[in-house]
Amino acid sequence: MSMLIAQSRAEMIRMIRNVYFVFWSLLMPVLFYILYTRIFTTDAVDAKEWNAHYLMSMTCFSVMGSSIMTLGIRLVQERAHGWVTYLRVTPLPNSIYFGGKMIGQTFIHLCSIIVIFTSGYLINGVSLTFSQWVSSALWILAGSLPFLALGTCIGTLRRVDTASGLSNALYLSLALLGGMWMPLNVMPDWLAQIGRWLPSYSFGNGAWSIIGGGVPQLRDILLLGGYLAVFMLLSTYIRSRQKEA
Amino acid sequence: MNSHNNVIQLDNVSKQFGKKQAVRQVSLQIAQGSITAILGPNGAGKTTTIKMMLGLTSPSSGEIKILGLPPGHKQVQQRIGVMMQDVSVMDFLTVREIIRMVHSYYPSPLDTAALEKLTGLSPADLNRRAEKLSGGQKRSLNFALAMTGNPDILFFDEPTVGLDSETRRQFWSQIRTLAQQGKTVVFTTHYLHEADEVADRIILFNEGAIAADGTPEQIKNGMTKRTLSFTYIPPLNGGSRESAHTENDETAAAANQAMIEKLSGVDQVLYRQNRCILQSQDTDALIRQIITMQLPVRDIRIETGQLDDAYASMLNNVKEEQ
Numbered sequence: 001m002s003m004l005i006a007q008s009r010a011e012m013i014r015m016i017r018n019v020y021f022v023f024w025s026l027l028m029p030v031l032f033y034i035l036y037t038r039i040f041t042t043d044a045v046d047a048k049e050w051n052a053h054y055l056m057s058m059t060c061f062s063v064m065g066s067s068i069m070t071l072g073i074r075l076v077q078e079r080a081h082g083w084v085t086y087l088r089v090t091p092l093p094n095s096i097y098f099g100g101k102m103i104g105q106t107f108i109h110l111c112s113i114i115v116i117f118t119s120g121y122l123i124n125g126v127s128l129t130f131s132q133w134v135s136s137a138l139w140i141l142a143g144s145l146p147f148l149a150l151g152t153c154i155g156t157l158r159r160v161d162t163a164s165g166l167s168n169a170l171y172l173s174l175a176l177l178g179g180m181w182m183p184l185n186v187m188p189d190w191l192a193q194i195g196r197w198l199p200s201y202s203f204g205n206g207a208w209s210i211i212g213g214g215v216p217q218l219r220d221i222l223l224l225g226g227y228l229a230v231f232m233l234l235s236t237y238i239r240s241r242q243k244e245a
Numbered sequence: 246m247n248s249h250n251n252v253i254q255l256d257n258v259s260k261q262f263g264k265k266q267a268v269r270q271v272s273l274q275i276a277q278g279s280i281t282a283i284l285g286p287n288g289a290g291k292t293t294t295i296k297m298m299l300g301l302t303s304p305s306s307g308e309i310k311i312l313g314l315p316p317g318h319k320q321v322q323q324r325i326g327v328m329m330q331d332v333s334v335m336d337f338l339t340v341r342e343i344i345r346m347v348h349s350y351y352p353s354p355l356d357t358a359a360l361e362k363l364t365g366l367s368p369a370d371l372n373r374r375a376e377k378l379s380g381g382q383k384r385s386l387n388f389a390l391a392m393t394g395n396p397d398i399l400f401f402d403e404p405t406v407g408l409d410s411e412t413r414r415q416f417w418s419q420i421r422t423l424a425q426q427g428k429t430v431v432f433t434t435h436y437l438h439e440a441d442e443v444a445d446r447i448i449l450f451n452e453g454a455i456a457a458d459g460t461p462e463q464i465k466n467g468m469t470k471r472t473l474s475f476t477y478i479p480p481l482n483g484g485s486r487e488s489a490h491t492e493n494d495e496t497a498a499a500a501n502q503a504m505i506e507k508l509s510g511v512d513q514v515l516y517r518q519n520r521c522i523l524q525s526q527d528t529d530a531l532i533r534q535i536i537t538m539q540l541p542v543r544d545i546r547i548e549t550g551q552l553d554d555a556y557a558s559m560l561n562n563v564k565e566e567q
Contacts, residue, residue, distance in 0.1 A: 005350035014337035082332040089299045089329075091394070092350045111533040 004103070012103025015070065016111075024110050025066040026182050029058040030119050032181070039125055049212075052128060055120035056136060056207035062112045063140055064174065064200060067147035068154060069167045071105055075155025076163040102148060109144055111136045127212055129215045136210040143203045146224050149231035156238040174200040199227040250277040252398055252429050253298060258307030260293050260453075266480055267293045269454045271307070275446075277397075280420065280430040282440035284464075285450030291433040292330070294450070295402050298431070299327060311398065317432065326396035328387045330403050334375040340364065340386055341371050344393070351394035363389040365415075381412050388416070399423065400434035403437065417443045436554045471549050473531050474522040475542035477501055508534050 015021055037051050078084050087097060117133065120126040128136070150170070157163040175181060177191065178200025184192040195201050202223040206216030253275035260268040267307040268290040275281050283291045284337060291432045296302045297309055299520075300317020311321045334343055344361060347509060348354050355363075361371055364385045370378065375386060384404075405413045420443065424430050434440055441461040457464050505514060505521065510531060513524040521542075525531050528547045535542060 003349045006346050010335070010338060010342060010346040013342060014335070017337040078335070083330060083335055085301060085329060086332050087329070088301060088317075088389075089322060089325065089327040090347065090350045091319055091352075 003092065004099055007092070007096055007100030008107070011100050012107050015066075015104055015108045016069075021066065021070050021108070024069065025062045025108070026029050026115055028065075028070035029062040029116055032061070032121060033058045033116070033120065036181075043143055051120070051124040052126045052211045053183075053208055055116065055124075055126050056140075056211055057114045057204055059113055059136075059140055060143070060200070061175050061180045062116055063109045063144045064147045064180075064202050064203065065171050066108055066112065067105060067144050068171050068174075069100060069164075070108075070150050071148060071151030072154025072157075072167045073160065073163050075101075075152065076160050079155075080158070080160055096218055097154070104147060105144075106141060109141055110137075113140055131242075132211055132213075136207045139206045139210060139216060140203075142225055143206055146228040146231055147203075149235060153231055153238065154234040156235060156242065174198055177201070178204055180204050189228045197223070199224055252277045252312055253274065253431065254310040255294075255298075258294070258297060258304045258309060260290075260297060260302070261305040267453050268297070268304075269452075271453075271455055273300035273448060273455065273458065275429060275431060277429050278427045279446055280424045280444045281432075281446045281448060283431065283433045283448050283450060284437060284440045285433075285456075289450040290453035291435075291450050292402055293401055293453075295308060295431070295433055299325070299400060309390070321360065323394055324397045326391035326399045328384075328391045328399075328401045328404055330406070332387060334378075334383060334386060335398060336374070337378045338375055339372050340366060340375050343375050343386070344389065347390050347393050353395060355395050357438055360389045360393060363392055380407055381409065385412075388419075396428065398429045398431070401430070403434060404432055405434070405436075406566045471528045471547065472522050472524050472537075473524065473528045473545065473547050474520045475535075475545045476519045477521070478541040478543055495496050504538070504540050507538065510534075516561060 021177075033054060035160050037047075037054055041047065117126075117137070151167075154163050154167045154170075157166065177195040178198045179187075179192075179195055180200060180221045184195050184201065187195065202220035206224075255271055255273050255275075258268060258271045259266065270291075271294060279394055285291050293302065294459040297304050298311060300315070300321070309316050311318075312324060314321050335346075338346070339362065341357075344357055345366075348357055348360070354360075356381065364371070366382060366385065368377075370382065375383070378386065384407075388404075391401075401428070405416060408416065417439075420430055420432075434445075441464075444461060447457070447459065447461055447464045457524055465545075501521070504512070508523070508531060510525050510527050511523045512526065515522040515524070523531060532545065532547070535545065
């Protein structure tokens with residue numbers, strides 16, 4: 001147990017000190033939030049609802065980014081730099097190595113949620129009920145799982161450059177097509193159709209349902225669960241293949 | 246050396262990477278408390294052998310036992326310390342934080358204060374980010390990390406590459422102290438003099454197999470044979486040296502071959518340009534035979550090979566073959 005605590009603690013410290021992470025996961029979403037709720041505003045939409053909706057979008061965007069990019073790229077880096085080789089000759093079990101990473105990530109996601117929710121409140125005075133704040137935060141924490149699994153898939157790549165390029169491309173297209181930057185209904189119909197099947201849409205949609213006064217739909221839960229299973233299988237499969245080689 | 250205190254045992258271990266045979270049929274035992282150098286040129290199979298002992302890669306055939314258990318077994322991992330080549334340290338953490346983290350991996354570790362002392366780093370450096378340390382300082386940190394679990398066996402892969410001579414000297418003096426405490430040390434190196442100075446046993450690897458195994462003294466004797474060399478007196482007047490493949494030359498070569506075969510006490514015959522080089526333990530006896538037999542040779546030289554030369558020539562041979 002002390003092993004897991006020490007490992008998680010180290011992972012948390014590393015994330016907080018990482019400027020790259022702070023920029024992508026905290027600063028970017030907050031900047032986007034300011035941009036799309038204070039600067040480019042249209043009268044057509046209900047401002048109050050839009051501010052809350054877009055706050056959820058940006059929080060999901062942040063957490064998804066840290067799950068795919070930070071986790072994936074760091075896994076590749078640690079292997080490329082020989083750190084993983086070193087750990088394999090120590091008694092540290094692989095499960096604790098990954099466990100520490102997941103706990104570290106979740107802690108960081110919680111920080112992201114708190115920071116972005118707070119800035120929503122401060123910038124636009126977004127007001128939700130206490131249970132809406134809490135349940136949307138919990139939804140975002142739980143909904144990050146398939147993206148963490150996707151991050152571990154990225155983490156099987158050999159080169160940091162490839163991992164960084166691929167995770168960037170995946171992250172940005174998932175965000176765009178999942179309706180995190182702009183609602184799907186302003187996109188061409190065929191694009192929106194594709195978007196509705198992406199995990200990013202279901203991730204955001206759950207949070208949007210909560211702030212709209214509802215609960216996440218079963219379809220979104222099932223889709224996210226399905227993606228989680230697929231990404232976990234894929235990651236496990238690649239890792240077992242690499243071990244044989 | 247009896248089998249009770251052998252802490253490492255390899256039986257007929259081979260490793261194949263695709264078509265390349267990296268390690269061939271290696272069998273060896275390493276006794277507790279010994280310092281063993283695995284010596285050899287790059288690509289000789291040293292690192293692959295160490296990696297198999299550590300359980301980082303599994304042998305294609307053969308069996309390895311570390312402390313009586315398969316490599317990679319948790320109980321083995323708790324009792325070994327490892328310093329690999331080119332291992333960077335985890336980024337965004339200070340030296341102290343890394344030590345504390347690795348400390349948590351072992352059931353009966355050295356205390357963190359002792360480990361901090363082992364790094365030889367100043368208190369200010371201990372609070373620095375580990376990735377910002379110099380190459381030598383990182384190596385010192387890696388050494389401390391290898392010692393964290395208070396291991397019984399220490400593995401070092403090319404531990405002194407890139408270290409200045411003073412740091413190197415300090416490193417080896419620490420290693421000797423550890424061996425005196427009963428710890429077993431296995432390290433790879435391609436520096437012969439390092440193996441000679443530090444190890445009490447050298448296992449010489451060449452092309453994936455053990456080429457020699459013994460004390461530094463034995464290895465040196467085996468590698469520094471005396472040689473006697475001479476040039477032939479052309480046996481026929483027409484036998485010009487420039488035309489390499491005339492019938493006369495072939496006849497001459499055959500005649501020489503026959504002469505040399507008559508000599509006793511020759512271990513190896515080498516031909517280099519016009520010189521014939523004979524390796525022998527007793528060059529005095531050879532010279533007597535040559536005089537008595539009145540062999541048509543001139544410019545006889547007797548040389549004692551320098552250890553470094555012998556090793557360097559072995560390395561060159563390997564490179565040419567690759």
